[in-house]
Amino acid sequence: MLVVLFCITVITFALARVIPANPAASAAGLGASAEQIAAISHRMGLDQPLVDQYFIYLRGILQLDFGTSIATGSSVRTDLGHYLPATLELIGVSFVVYLILAIALGAWSAVTRSRFVDGAIRVVSIVSSAAPVFWVALMLQLVFFANLGWLPSGGRLDIRETPPDTITGLYTIDTLLHGDGPLFVSAVTHLVLPVTAVVLSMLGVGVRLLRSSIGAELNEAYVRTAEAKGMPPARILFRHVLKNALNPFVSMSGVQLGYLFAWIILVETIMQWPGLGLYAFNSFQSVDYNPIMAITLVITALFLLINLVVDLIYPLLDPRIRLAAS
Amino acid sequence: MASAVNAAPTPEVVPVRPRRRFRPGLATVGGVIVALFVVMAVAPGLFSSQSTTALDVGQKLLPPSLDHLFGTDEVGRDIFSRVVHGARYTLSMSVAIVVVAAIIGTLLGLIAGYVGRWVDQLIMRITDVFFSLPTFVVAMSLAVVLGRGMLSLVFALSIVWWPTYTRLVRGMVLGIRERPHVRSAQAIGAGRIRILRHHIVPFLTHELIVRGTQDIGYAIVAVSSLSFIGVGAQPPSPEWGLVLSGARSYITSSWAYPLFPGLTIIVATLGFSLLGDALSDRARPGSRRRGLS
Numbered sequence: 001m002l003v004v005l006f007c008i009t010v011i012t013f014a015l016a017r018v019i020p021a022n023p024a025a026s027a028a029g030l031g032a033s034a035e036q037i038a039a040i041s042h043r044m045g046l047d048q049p050l051v052d053q054y055f056i057y058l059r060g061i062l063q064l065d066f067g068t069s070i071a072t073g074s075s076v077r078t079d080l081g082h083y084l085p086a087t088l089e090l091i092g093v094s095f096v097v098y099l100i101l102a103i104a105l106g107a108w109s110a111v112t113r114s115r116f117v118d119g120a121i122r123v124v125s126i127v128s129s130a131a132p133v134f135w136v137a138l139m140l141q142l143v144f145f146a147n148l149g150w151l152p153s154g155g156r157l158d159i160r161e162t163p164p165d166t167i168t169g170l171y172t173i174d175t176l177l178h179g180d181g182p183l184f185v186s187a188v189t190h191l192v193l194p195v196t197a198v199v200l201s202m203l204g205v206g207v208r209l210l211r212s213s214i215g216a217e218l219n220e221a222y223v224r225t226a227e228a229k230g231m232p233p234a235r236i237l238f239r240h241v242l243k244n245a246l247n248p249f250v251s252m253s254g255v256q257l258g259y260l261f262a263w264i265i266l267v268e269t270i271m272q273w274p275g276l277g278l279y280a281f282n283s284f285q286s287v288d289y290n291p292i293m294a295i296t297l298v299i300t301a302l303f304l305l306i307n308l309v310v311d312l313i314y315p316l317l318d319p320r321i322r323l324a325a326s
Numbered sequence: 327m328a329s330a331v332n333a334a335p336t337p338e339v340v341p342v343r344p345r346r347r348f349r350p351g352l353a354t355v356g357g358v359i360v361a362l363f364v365v366m367a368v369a370p371g372l373f374s375s376q377s378t379t380a381l382d383v384g385q386k387l388l389p390p391s392l393d394h395l396f397g398t399d400e401v402g403r404d405i406f407s408r409v410v411h412g413a414r415y416t417l418s419m420s421v422a423i424v425v426v427a428a429i430i431g432t433l434l435g436l437i438a439g440y441v442g443r444w445v446d447q448l449i450m451r452i453t454d455v456f457f458s459l460p461t462f463v464v465a466m467s468l469a470v471v472l473g474r475g476m477l478s479l480v481f482a483l484s485i486v487w488w489p490t491y492t493r494l495v496r497g498m499v500l501g502i503r504e505r506p507h508v509r510s511a512q513a514i515g516a517g518r519i520r521i522l523r524h525h526i527v528p529f530l531t532h533e534l535i536v537r538g539t540q541d542i543g544y545a546i547v548a549v550s551s552l553s554f555i556g557v558g559a560q561p562p563s564p565e566w567g568l569v570l571s572g573a574r575s576y577i578t579s580s581w582a583y584p585l586f587p588g589l590t591i592i593v594a595t596l597g598f599s600l601l602g603d604a605l606s607d608r609a610r611p612g613s614r615r616r617g618l619s
Contacts, residue, residue, distance in 0.1 A: 004458045011464070130595035132547045134554050135570060135588035138577060142585070146578045153577075262462030262551075269555055270574065280463075281555055284470050296467045303460040 008300045012293040013057050066294035069283070076294045079279060084298070086156060087264060087275030089170040093191055094198040095257070101203060102249070106210025107237060110218060121211065125204025134266040137197035141270065144193060154272035156190050157183070194271045201263055202256050209252050213245040220244075247317055254310035261299045353604030359597025366413040374407035379562060390582050397582035399572060405583060408564035409590050415565040417594075419480050419558070420545035424538050426484035431491020432534065436522055438492065439499025450496070453489035461486040462548065469557045476565075479558035483548055487541075494537060495530060502529050532605075540602030543595040550591055566591050 048056075060066065066076035109117040128136075145153040156171055157163060164174040164183060172191070175184035217223065218241060226236045268277030276295055283291040366373055382402035390397045396405035438449040465482040472478030502508060508525050516525075550567030552558040559565035561572075566587050573584035 004455055007455045008459065008464075012467075126596065127592065130543065130547070130592045130599065131588070132551050132554075132567075132591055134551055134567075135584070135591065138570065138574065138584045138588065142577045142581055147581070258460045259462065261460045262466070265463070265466065266551055266555060280466070284466070284474075284555060284557055287470060287474075289471070292467045292470055296463060299460050299463050304458060307458065 004304060005301060008297060009058055009061060010054070012296055013054050061297065066297075067290035069288055069291045072291075076291050079291060080276075080294060080298060083274060083276050083279045085168065085170055086273060087268070087277065089172065090191070090194055090198070090268070090273060090275060091260060091264060092170075093172070094195045094260070097195055098199045098202050098206065099253075101199065102206035102210055103242070105203075105207045106249075107214055107242070109207070110211045110214035111233075111237065113215075118211075121204070121207050125208050128201055128204040131201075132266075133197060133201040133263040134270055136200055137194070137267050137270040140193050140197055151193050152190050154190075154193075154270070156274060157186055161186055194267050194273050197267050197271075198260065198263055202260065205252065205256065206249065210245065210249050213248050214241060217241045217245045243317060247314065250310055250313055250317065254307050257306050258303055261303060352600050353607075356597050356600025356602075356604055359593060360601050363413050363417060363594050363597065366410055367417045368414075370407075370411045370414065374404070374410045376404040376407040379403065389580070390586075396586040397580060399569075399580075399583055400576055405569070405586060408569055409566065409587050412564035412566045412569060412587075413594075415476065415559055415563055416546055416549055416553075416567070416591075417542075419476055419549045419565075420542050422480045423483045423487060423545045423549070424541045426480065427487035427541075428491050428534060428538050430484070431488035432495045432530070434488070435492040435495025436499060436526070439496040440503060440518065440522060440526065446496070449492065453492045456486065456489040457493075459486070462551075465548075466552060466555070466557055469552060474557055474560060476559050476563075479549065479552055483545065483552070487545075490541075491534070491537070494533070498530055498533065499526055502526050536602055536606040538602075539605060540599050543598035543602070546591060546595050546598070 064077055066080070068075050069079055072079055105121070109121055141153050144151040161183060164171060164178050164180060168174055168177075171187040172184065175181075175187055223236060223241060226240060227233075264275070265277035265280050267273065268275050269281040272278065276298065279291060280295045282288075283295065382398075385394075385398050385402035386400055388394055388398040388402075394404050394406060396409060399405055399408070434449050434453075438446040465486045468485060469478045469482035472481060503526070508521060511521050511525050546566075549558060550565070550570070553565045553567030554571045556571065559568050561568060569587045570584060573580075573587065576583050
């Protein structure tokens with residue numbers, strides 16, 4: 001994992017410093033004189049050998065110093081601190097909703113074995129794998145904001161509302177901690193559309209996987225034994241079958257979370273959700289290198305962390321898998 | 327292309343197909359969709375005679391009508407003809423990405439699988455690194471740094487796409503390498519290049535074509551997503567993602583504007599994956615076939 005993180009610093013370094021023809025000139029802006037460019041180049045350390053530059057860059061990252069953003073004028077670390085909670089809230093809520101829905105729908109369709117449910121799930125999952133998430137988000141806005149007017153088009157709160165004092169940075173939790181009911185409702189309604197867009201785009205794959213793995217488990221002998229000794233079906237499903245069926249689903253979820261980060265950028269952009277994705281979008285627009293590299297690094301780190309967690313979850317689900325074994 | 331390989335087992339197996347009765351239907355649908363889009367990309371004039379750039383502000387944001395099948399956009403351009411002409415941009419980028427990725431990936435996979443030892447180790451460790459990256463996000467930043475445009479988009483997505491092909495090819499090569507015909511060729515003293523070209527690559531082509539066809543569908547989604555956030559094609563190109571990005575600001579005034587370009591992307595993507603699935607069903611040297619060979 002550290003090796004991968006190290007590799008990504010090399011990649012981002014190469015992206016930011018080596019590939020652009022002259023970073024100092026672009027930092028100095030149009031019409032800068034040769035002396036100005038030379039001064040900036042010196043200040044950015046560009047006149048030093050490449051390897052030295054890389055170690056300076058690496059030291060900065062280890063101290064969480066990602067440089068300053070040209071567009072916002074503040075340090076990238078401050079910006080990240082500002083935007084990260086919104087993204088974590090969106091990802092967290094989406095993932096919980098996704099887990100609940102995927103398990104519920106997967107179990108339901110495996111247990112009932114209804115051809116109609118199967119067909120519906122197949123159609124939804126095929127379409128959701130072909131429909132770009134940004135289009136799904138646009139359609140949700142079109143229907144629930146533009147046509148029905150039920151839900152806000154974007155943002156974390158209405159413009160007229162003041163955000164709660166920061167405790168965790170997650171508005172849903174902060175408003176609850178402050179006991180501010182109306183603001184909590186507002187925060188939740190603002191979450192509905194982005195969460196729906198994200199969940200819809202992941203759901204098809206998850207439900208299909210669970211349906212087949214639960215379906216396979218249901219044919220096992222231990223299920224028949226449990227039925228024979230009179231165990232209630234719900235208990236069989238939740239205590240025995242799910243535990244066995246969840247393993248492929250967990251590994252799939254790790255992969256899906258990787259896509260999730262890409263989708264977050266698109267969904268946040270459309271829904272004007274002030275998180276990492278919107279920050280990334282704005283930095284793309286202004287070709288602002290430092291934030292772009294920092295965001296890439298942060299997302300990679302998060303992604304690796306999630307995969308580590310997934311690896312740690314396996315042995316909990318299946319004691320036969322030992323961490324040290326491999 | 328792989329006729330030399332498939333010719334032997336295929337003909338005798340044909341009679342065993344009662345279970346696949348509905349399959350050819352989906353394959354045909356996929357094939358027709360793909361063919362339609364390819365014609366659209368090559369000769370958009372056949373589908374739409376209207377200009378994609380003519381501005382007519384008096385006709386802006388119209389709902390669909392016989393004159394404008396998909397309605398018009400914010401400056402009165404016909405959305406249908408923009409979508410038709412956009413096929414060229416979206417499809418050519420998607421195909422280019424898959425082809426470049428497949429070529430790089432296949433070459434590295436061949437080397438890794440056939441040469442083995444430390445070369446294999448090195449190549450596979452590099453692909454492992456790519457697999458543990460959030461590839462799409464990396465591609466986005468890469469495309470921005472390279473300068474926003476279609477060429478950097480193709481480059482960026484190919485760079486993150488090849489490792490899947492390397493894994494696929496290496497796995498297949500490891501299997502094929504041990505087969506008697508390769509062993510025999512080695513025994514006669516055939517050179518590495520010759521063995522790879524004549525005794526290994528022919529066995530890969532079908533699987534690669536299947537994978538490539540399916541991947542073009544995903545590439546369409548990836549390309550339009552990146553163009554949507556302004557990283558790929560630039561205005562006034564009628565690339566599909568870019569058309570949709572224009573629609574973003576007008577969802578309260580026109581339902582047709584965001585709807586139809588998106589549906590086009592879905593249909594195109596589905597077309598390629600249906601075709602890919604159909605090809606793979608046909609290609610898979612499955613259980614039924616093995617009994618005969």
